[in-house]
Amino acid sequence: MPFPVAPYSTFPILLRSPLLRPGLTAAILATACAVLAQPAAADEKPLWEAGMGVGGLVMPDYRGSSQSRAYALPMPYFVYRGEFLKADRNGVRGTLLDTDRVELNISGAASLPVNSDKNDARQGMTDLKPTVEVGPSLDVNLWRTTDHRTKLDLRLPVRAAFTVESSPKSLGWVFSPRLNLDVEDVAGFNGWNLGLLAGPLFQSRRYNDYFYSVAPQYAAAGRPAYQAGGGYAGTQVLSSLSKRFKSTWVGAFVRWDTLKGAAFEDSPLVRRDQYLAAGLAVAWVLGESSKKVEWDY
Numbered sequence: 001m002p003f004p005v006a007p008y009s010t011f012p013i014l015l016r017s018p019l020l021r022p023g024l025t026a027a028i029l030a031t032a033c034a035v036l037a038q039p040a041a042a043d044e045k046p047l048w049e050a051g052m053g054v055g056g057l058v059m060p061d062y063r064g065s066s067q068s069r070a071y072a073l074p075m076p077y078f079v080y081r082g083e084f085l086k087a088d089r090n091g092v093r094g095t096l097l098d099t100d101r102v103e104l105n106i107s108g109a110a111s112l113p114v115n116s117d118k119n120d121a122r123q124g125m126t127d128l129k130p131t132v133e134v135g136p137s138l139d140v141n142l143w144r145t146t147d148h149r150t151k152l153d154l155r156l157p158v159r160a161a162f163t164v165e166s167s168p169k170s171l172g173w174v175f176s177p178r179l180n181l182d183v184e185d186v187a188g189f190n191g192w193n194l195g196l197l198a199g200p201l202f203q204s205r206r207y208n209d210y211f212y213s214v215a216p217q218y219a220a221a222g223r224p225a226y227q228a229g230g231g232y233a234g235t236q237v238l239s240s241l242s243k244r245f246k247s248t249w250v251g252a253f254v255r256w257d258t259l260k261g262a263a264f265e266d267s268p269l270v271r272r273d274q275y276l277a278a279g280l281a282v283a284w285v286l287g288e289s290s291k292k293v294e295w296d297y
Contacts, residue, residue: 053076159174
């Protein structure tokens with residue numbers, strides 16, 4: 001739910017947090033061939049950087065909701081450039097395999113809770129709990145420039161999903177293959193980083209059942225009973241822009257989401273089949289390590 005996003009891509013750990021996806025993620029529709037390139041010399045950067053920031057988001061209650069809300073959230077800024085654990089503008093991940101072209105990472109995502117009493121489509125139904133997702137992601141570099149400032153990757157994350165409550169409930173799985181294009185110093189503007197992400201979502205029956213089924217006891221006028229199935233869950237396209245100044249980081253994102261053709265598109269809880277979400281954040285870097293590491297991401 002990138003700075004977001006997404007669930008799914010979301011502010012460095014400001015978080016590229018799919019805290020921002022009641023469902024997120026995704027970027028540019030394109031085709032590419034792998035091209036051999038000589039790696040550029042890595043820069044030396046602090047092992048870690050830490051700070052604090054604030055972000056503003058406008059997002060729907062859940063994917064398909066006709067109601068959106070604005071959120072103002074305190075957000076931690078944390079970058080860690082370890083050999084195994086990494087936290088940067090590509091998200092938080094643990095690297096299980098790292099070659100010149102392929103990485104096997106651990107990825108995660110989350111979604112916000114929904115108060116059904118404040119959502120017209122869900123009036124009288126149980127609230128939606130916040131969810132978390134975790135699982136492996138196979139990331140393949142398809143193309144990059146010799147200086148590594150522009151890269152096109154194929155990312156294949158598969159995550160198990162759970163509700164966040166006293167007795168967590170398994171929601172099955174989410175698979176969100178996507179193409180990710182990162183461009184540093186975009187259009188010649190030093191320090192400005194552009195991210196473009198696009199791809200489809202596939203979700204298990206249990207996941208879709210949690211968000212989009214209507215049990216018979218909750219059926220009402222204009223909201224018939226409905227049983228959601230698993231499968232294709234729509235497509236997301238996301239664009240983000242960020243820059244790190246001397247002691248300040250700023251970032252913004254916009255995400256387009258479509259549910260056309262989704263397995264649950266005809267659910268009475270789906271009131272809109274496409275929408276935009278957006279966010280803006282600023283963070284202040286309060287400290288960094290004296291230890292430097294080579295970094296070419």
